[in-house]
Amino acid sequence: MLFHVKMTVNLPVDMNPEAAARLKADEKALAQRLQEQGKWRHLWRIAGHYANYSVFDVDSVQELHDLLMQLPLFPHMAIEIDAMCRHPSSIRDDDR
Numbered sequence: 141m142l143f144h145v146k147m148t149v150n151l152p153v154d155m156n157p158e159a160a161a162r163l164k165a166d167e168k169a170l171a172q173r174l175q176e177q178g179k180w181r182h183l184w185r186i187a188g189h190y191a192n193y194s195v196f197d198v199d200s201v202q203e204l205h206d207l208l209m210q211l212p213l214f215p216h217m218a219i220e221i222d223a224m225c226r227h228p229s230s231i232r233d234d235d236r
């Protein structure tokens with residue numbers, strides 16, 4: 141199942157810079173692991189925003205929820221999700 145996810149990060153302005161750097165490093169490590177596993181298919185910066193557009197490929201809504209809740213930045217994110225299905229005009233065989 142494919143999901144389009146928009147994540148907008150809002151770190152507290154008074155957050156300790158070292159704590160923020162640690163959170164970002166932990167987020168990057170998990171994001172890269174999930175990309176290697178094929179769960180996090182796309183990760184794009186939204187130009188001009190501390191936000192990203194992502195595509196997740198997971199087996200269930202529950203799996204998506206669990207993955208998102210594990211993200212170190214989750215407590216500081218606003219998340220919007222759209223479920224996607226195959227478009228009849230798509231020429232890409234690997235889209236499900």
Ligand SMILES: O=C(O)CC1=CCC(=O)O1
Nearest residue numbers: 149167168171190191192
């Ligand atoms: O910077 C972001 O958009 C938040 C984020 C998601 C994965 C990652 O490494 O950073």
